[in-house]
Amino acid sequence: MRILAPKKMIIAAFVATFFYTSSSAQTGNINIYQDEKIPKLLEIKTEMSKENQIGDRYKIQLFYGDNNEASEVYKEYTSQFEYPAIIDYETPNYKVYVGNFRNRLEADRALLAIKEAFPGAFIPKPKRK
Template sequence: MNILSFKNLLFGTSLCLSCVAFGQEETQKINISQSDMINELSLTKTKLQKSHNIGDRYVIQLFSGPNGDASNKIKDYEALYEYPARIKYEAPNYKVWIGNFRNRLEADRALLVIKETYPSAFIPKPERK
């Protein structure tokens, strides 16, 4: 009886191994093709992110006032923090904006750190584009 079960075990093992080998052979034949439009889309998104033209992003506003004061404020800020900063003109004032945060949670976390140095900083409501 042991010999019979050993033969069955040997047969079952060889059958499983052949199935695995056959399955691996089939997976090597898979061909994935990608459209050229995906690369274009990726480049366009990267360009929009760098130019801050993607809507519904959150920023932190440090300052609003004349251009000279805004320039001084951004220089002081860049010496202390790593978040990207920019000056945006909205008539009649220049505004110093920090970051380009995807969601309110990220902006709130950064605001807690920045408020230690700039207590009047706040998060304005994002514009819809």
């Protein structure tokens, strides 16, 4: 058996110590504590997003006026196009809105197709909620 020189023994000791400390440092545990309100807040945000209550969304307004005419416009629109439409009551008129577009570009593209059948359609400025 061969005995190492003192310099080589010191270097070997440093190398062995380095590998031991670096390998033991990787075995630590991480504990993450989450506030119990976070899942409830995420659920509320999801519901609000589905009901279009948050964020700036673009819609196309087809009509405003009385209820009977709004219903007729709604029926005519749904027979021709696939974008979702709603009738919304804002005192004293009923309004027919189309879509829930994330950006102005999507709304403009849809408006080009819709304007052929509904020339009075336009994109109102979105309301901040």
